[in-house]
Amino acid sequence: LPEGGTNIKVPEVKQMGQVVSPAVEQTVKEYDMTKLQAQAKQVVIGCVILAGIYFTWGYVFPLVLQIVMTPMQLVESPLFKIYVFGSDVKRPFPEPNPFGLPQAPEPAAPEAATEAVKDGAGKDQGKEDKPDEKEKDEPTEKKEDAEKKDD
Helix, strand or coil: CCCCCCEEEECCEEECCEEEECCEEEEHHHHHHHHHHHHHHHHHHHHHHHHHHHHHHCCCHHHHHHHHHHHHHHHHCHHHHHHCCCCCCCCCCCCCCCCCCCCCCCCCHHHHHHHHHHHHHHHCCCCCCCCCHHHHCCCHHHHHHHHHHHC
């Protein structure tokens, strides 16, 4: 792993509305090491659970699945792509959905909202002050109540 390097702004990770890890700024080496540790922890926990299942109930099929799936997950990991295949993968890596569902795309609202505000501000400059449609549709009862209070 290269020493130092540029800093990466890692966004906070939320799962089910709860912040799992806060936003931090790390070097490339620190970021890669945290991802490597997380992946190693995932493999070890999976092995411990499967060992418990095997020794308790004697099921072999989950053990075979683990033996096949773990190397596949390793090859698909961004760290493996960077350091073994030499691919250029952008950091921070996208966080996979824990349920395997596709993630919603990040909203590009700040730019669109800024443009909408600019367009809206230019349109209203030449108009006279006219009552809103909501004010026209007010029930007559509210108007009558307001007139009674004034008297």
